[in-house]
Amino acid sequence: MSMQSEMQSTPEIRYPEVAVNTYKPKNPVSVPVVENRLATLDVSPNIIRHITLDMSGTELEGNIRSGQSIGCVPEGFTERDGKPAKVRLYSVCSPTRGEDGDGRLVSTTVKRVIEEDPETQNLFLGLCSNYLSNLRPGDMVKVTGPSGKRFVLPENVDDFNYVFFATGTGIAPYRGMISDLLENGFSNQVALIFGCPYRTDLLYYTFFREMSVKHENFHYLTSISRESVRPDGTKPYVQYQLIDAREVLQPIVKQKNTLIYVCGLKGMELGLFRILAQEGYEDYLRIDDEIKDKSPDLWDREDLKKRIRPSERMLLEVY
Numbered sequence: 001m002s003m004q005s006e007m008q009s010t011p012e013i014r015y016p017e018v019a020v021n022t023y024k025p026k027n028p029v030s031v032p033v034v035e036n037r038l039a040t041l042d043v044s045p046n047i048i049r050h051i052t053l054d055m056s057g058t059e060l061e062g063n064i065r066s067g068q069s070i071g072c073v074p075e076g077f078t079e080r081d082g083k084p085a086k087v088r089l090y091s092v093c094s095p096t097r098g099e100d101g102d103g104r105l106v107s108t109t110v111k112r113v114i115e116e117d118p119e120t121q122n123l124f125l126g127l128c129s130n131y132l133s134n135l136r137p138g139d140m141v142k143v144t145g146p147s148g149k150r151f152v153l154p155e156n157v158d159d160f161n162y163v164f165f166a167t168g169t170g171i172a173p174y175r176g177m178i179s180d181l182l183e184n185g186f187s188n189q190v191a192l193i194f195g196c197p198y199r200t201d202l203l204y205y206t207f208f209r210e211m212s213v214k215h216e217n218f219h220y221l222t223s224i225s226r227e228s229v230r231p232d233g234t235k236p237y238v239q240y241q242l243i244d245a246r247e248v249l250q251p252i253v254k255q256k257n258t259l260i261y262v263c264g265l266k267g268m269e270l271g272l273f274r275i276l277a278q279e280g281y282e283d284y285l286r287i288d289d290e291i292k293d294k295s296p297d298l299w300d301r302e303d304l305k306k307r308i309r310p311s312e313r314m315l316l317e318v319y
């Protein structure tokens with residue numbers, strides 16, 4: 001592995017100026033769907049779709065950076081309380097130049113929310129995710145955005161290595177970011193650790209596999225949580241790659257100029273924070289003195305809320 005010489009300090013992280021909230025929920029813009037295809041294998045119990053919108057002629061054309069989100073307004077639908085449906089956010093999964101190279105075609109990765117209501121036992125379908133997933137090419141959809149300023153690559157992108165952790169649709173921003181990096185000759189290290197329940201849920205697998213074959217500085221690791229257990233009986237969640245793939249990840253994570261991005265299910269932070277601390281990567285965390293002597297094994301949700309925060313070297317987008 002080619003590795004940049006070890007840095008003594010973290011370079012300043014300069015964030016780019018990005019467009020935000022050009023279209024707000026009160027003035028969304030209508031754009032056509034151009035593609036809506038399954039992103040998971042058709043035998044998967046989870047339904048995740050890759051949906052592409054044409055932003056041509058709107059202020060969103062060419063103005064959405066990978067890592068940002070767009071909002072979707074499920075027009076004509078009402079919330080449980082009878083009020084008009086509110087906007088939901090979806091991370092953009094296309095590169096900054098769009099799917100077409102000119103910033104017109106912008107994609108997102110949408111998981112159909114299908115649950116059983118614990119009280120009534122009735123099947124519950126998430127409002128917006130199912131509305132979006134049902135759209136066909138040619139249908140119009142009202143969108144807002146762009147949204148988000150900080151979950152993007154720094155302007156001084158070449159000053160860093162990147163370690164991306166994702167669960168489920170949390171992969172979306174990294175499809176774009178990894179294209180932005182590797183297709184523009186980025187030569188530092190990039191690692192992607194993607195977690196999903198079954199192999200049928202590996203999103204954009206062929207794309208990432210091909211990228212890892214083509215670029216020796218890109219390391220693609222998958223954590224399939226429900227098909228095996230680790231020797232100690234734990235499920236192989238993403239954070240355990242810091243131990244199980246130490247050979248690959250340690251030389252990158254220990255560099256002072258490495259940034260960690262975390263995207264996906266709320267709840268993935270605690271496990272990841274614990275392992276980062278146990279493996280000696282405290283630089284990515286701000287831990288209050290109050291729990292400095294508490295073993296990370298014993299950290300709980302209350303600690304996470306009040307006493308542990310990511311440092312400037314770790315960017316979080318969980319939902």
Ligand SMILES: Cc1cc2nc3c(=O)[nH]c(=O)nc-3n(C[C@H](O)[C@H](O)[C@H](O)COP(=O)(O)OP(=O)(O)OC[C@H]3O[C@@H](n4cnc5c(N)ncnc54)[C@H](O)[C@@H]3O)c2cc1C
Nearest residue numbers: 088089090091109110111113117124126127128129169319
């Ligand atoms: C920054 C950001 C980025 C995001 N990116 C993505 C992305 O890339 N892809 C993606 O798929 N999602 C993403 N999300 C999540 C997305 O915004 C929505 O929250 C998600 O799609 C669910 O919305 P929904 O309208 O389908 O579900 P809702 O109808 O809003 O329901 C949400 C939850 O409410 C509960 N609930 C509501 N009504 C009932 C009921 N009658 N009975 C039982 N339970 C009920 C359920 O627990 C359900 O899961 C992102 C969120 C954020 C904040």
